[in-house]
Amino acid sequence: MKIVVVGCTHAGTEATKDLARMYPDAEINVYERNDNVSFLSCGIALNVGGVVENTEDLFYSSPEELSALSVHMFMQHEVLEIDAMNSNLVTNERFSDTYDKLVMTTGSWPVIPDLRNIGLDNILLCKNYNHALTIIEKAEHANNIAVIGAGYIGIELVEAFEHHGKNVTLIDNMDRVLFRYLDPEMTDRVEASFSNAASAWRSGRL
Numbered sequence: 001m002k003i004v005v006v007g008c009t010h011a012g013t014e015a016t017k018d019l020a021r022m023y024p025d026a027e028i029n030v031y032e033r034n035d036n037v038s039f040l041s042c043g044i045a046l047n048v049g050g051v052v053e054n055t056e057d058l059f060y061s062s063p064e065e066l067s068a069l070s071v072h073m074f075m076q077h078e079v080l081e082i083d084a085m086n087s088n089l090v091t092n093e094r095f096s097d098t099y100d101k102l103v104m105t106t107g108s109w110p111v112i113p114d115l116r117n118i119g120l121d122n123i124l125l126c127k128n129y130n131h132a133l134t135i136i137e138k139a140e141h142a143n144n145i146a147v148i149g150a151g152y153i154g155i156e157l158v159e160a161f162e163h164h165g166k167n168v169t170l171i172d173n174m175d176r177v178l179f180r181y182l183d184p185e186m187t188d189r190v191e192a193s194f195s196n197a198a199s200a201w202r203s204g205r206l
């Protein structure tokens, strides 16, 4: 049996490990757009805040580890069509592959609003390893940081930047933070604690 896995962060890494264990005779090809696997995005804010010192510590697997399971790893390869027409991002070479079973673990991507100048260099996304490196690099010399989106990721980033003494502005199109997850009784407290922390920073109390 030949199995193709498309996308290799968490779902893809686990699927690949399980498939290699359950079907030792299968030929398994993994295609991943990035040059890494298994990056823990949930640690980006901890990394930005300095709790996790090295961004590299946010990986729990690697292409080498999966290759050692006799899996063929096609890194920096983007699958363009479900019938497995592929493009090598480094050489732009294209080729086709076949499969008996196809595992799609292509995940998600941040919603990018259609705003004027959205492509400016200092407007960053927060999703993967490269984003984490860029955020940390750019934040080092930034005093004023705006975080757009007051969901869990935005809230964690605000906290991390505040810990570094940045002047942080949180922007959301709803009238309160975390509106998808918590009732106003709780979000009122979160907002109050953010305002208190911000004024404490500014007055030198933290």
Ligand SMILES: Cc1cc2nc3c(=O)[nH]c(=O)nc-3n(C[C@H](O)[C@H](O)[C@H](O)COP(=O)(O)OP(=O)(O)OC[C@H]3O[C@@H](n4cnc5c(N)ncnc54)[C@H](O)[C@@H]3O)c2cc1C
Binding pocket: 006, 007, 008, 009, 010, 011, 012, 031, 032, 033, 034, 040, 041, 042, 043, 044, 045, 077, 078, 079, 080, 105, 106, 107, 108, 109, 126, 127, 128, 153
């Ligand atoms: C900042 C941040 C913080 C988070 N915090 C938490 C948390 O605290 N707790 C929690 O449970 N979850 C958290 N999440 C969510 C969690 O990271 C995701 O649920 C998880 O990453 C989903 O894993 P996945 O493998 O399904 O998809 P993804 O992580 O999206 O991975 C998909 C992979 O597929 C690849 N890919 C996509 N299309 C193609 C293609 N055509 N060809 C080749 N490769 C392709 C991508 O490059 C990527 O590597 C957080 C997410 C972010 C961004």
